[in-house]
Amino acid sequence: MRYDNTSLMGKVALVTGASSGIGAATARELARQGMSVVLVARRADRLEQLATEIQREGGRAWPIAADLTDEGERLRVLAEAAGIAGPVDVLVNNAGFGWYGFGSEMSWPLAMRMIQINLVAATHLTMIALREMKARGGGHIINVSSVAGNLPEQGIALYGATKSFIDSLSTALYRESRGTPVHISVLKPGHVRTEFFELADNPAAGHHIPGQRFAIRPEVVGRRIAALVRRPRRVAYVPALLVIVPWIEPLFGWIIDLMGPALLRRR
Numbered sequence: 001m002r003y004d005n006t007s008l009m010g011k012v013a014l015v016t017g018a019s020s021g022i023g024a025a026t027a028r029e030l031a032r033q034g035m036s037v038v039l040v041a042r043r044a045d046r047l048e049q050l051a052t053e054i055q056r057e058g059g060r061a062w063p064i065a066a067d068l069t070d071e072g073e074r075l076r077v078l079a080e081a082a083g084i085a086g087p088v089d090v091l092v093n094n095a096g097f098g099w100y101g102f103g104s105e106m107s108w109p110l111a112m113r114m115i116q117i118n119l120v121a122a123t124h125l126t127m128i129a130l131r132e133m134k135a136r137g138g139g140h141i142i143n144v145s146s147v148a149g150n151l152p153e154q155g156i157a158l159y160g161a162t163k164s165f166i167d168s169l170s171t172a173l174y175r176e177s178r179g180t181p182v183h184i185s186v187l188k189p190g191h192v193r194t195e196f197f198e199l200a201d202n203p204a205a206g207h208h209i210p211g212q213r214f215a216i217r218p219e220v221v222g223r224r225i226a227a228l229v230r231r232p233r234r235v236a237y238v239p240a241l242l243v244i245v246p247w248i249e250p251l252f253g254w255i256i257d258l259m260g261p262a263l264l265r266r267r
């Protein structure tokens with residue numbers, strides 16, 4: 001079967017981190033476009049609510065509650081998804097979280113959890129899905145990164161590093177897959193108005209994430225992901241203007257060095 005992305009009707013998308021924010025908005029949008037969606041995250045009640053909402057609007061959705069930091073759970077999710085919905089045509093690796101503050105103050109268990117979900121889970125799911133999609137002759141993997149992957153900035157040391165890893169992995173795999181019917185894209189949003197900020201903000205340590213007021217709605221990102229499914233590309237920025245971000249570090253990194261202490265300080 002060749003992967004035909006002109007029509008999404010009846011194709012299967014697996015969206016991780018679908019219990020809120022970008023993942024939920026993406027699942028709604030893909031279902032609206034006719035895709036069957038498998039919703040994955042830890043909060044079963046949220047996933048069930050979303051599945052019911054999508055079904056009520058005539059779509060097809062199945063919730064699978066799982067903690068994706070666990071390797072066995074990841075394998076279970078893929079097996080269950082294939083069993084209930086069929087082979088996955090589009091994998092959206094979106095589950096993840098951030099943490100804002102001095103990197104030296106981040107507890108190691110929290111750091112490990114971030115590495116496990118932002119990096120290990122996304123990498124593992126990508127590798128399995130890529131092999132299956134190649135064997136079936138088509139598919140598309142979209143890895144949700146962040147502009148933070150291009151900005152090794154104070155306050156988001158580990159978060160930015162996990163996203164840099166995802167950028168590099170996705171770009172290299174995209175290059176390996178060129179000319180085949182399997183697509184790999186990396187999506188790089190700026191600030192998005194989701195629960196991400198409640199979790200990442202660190203007021204106890206005196207730190208607040210700057211720039212939240214410029215955040216866009218998750219629905220905008222969901223629509224961009226649906227557009228990416230229709231027209232696969234190596235990388236997409238949301239908003240599109242953020243395409244300039246990769247130039248900031250090489251051109252102005254020295255200014256950010258100078259401003260470092262002012263940009264991250266206790267209030």
Ligand SMILES: NC(=O)c1ccc[n+]([C@@H]2O[C@H](COP(=O)([O-])OP(=O)(O)OC[C@H]3O[C@@H](n4cnc5c(N)ncnc54)[C@H](OP(=O)(O)O)[C@@H]3O)[C@@H](O)[C@H]2O)c1
Binds near residue numbers: 022
């Ligand atoms: N918001 C932003 O400004 C922004 C900007 C750039 C990139 N991003 C990226 O966008 C992605 C989605 O973030 P968001 O903004 O939509 O935040 P969000 O609303 O907090 O959503 C995060 C999702 O990840 C899931 N998740 C977290 N840990 C998990 C685990 N161990 N197992 C399974 N699912 C897990 C959460 O579900 P459960 O808690 O139910 O498990 C939730 O559905 C993240 O990768 C984030 O880095 C966000």
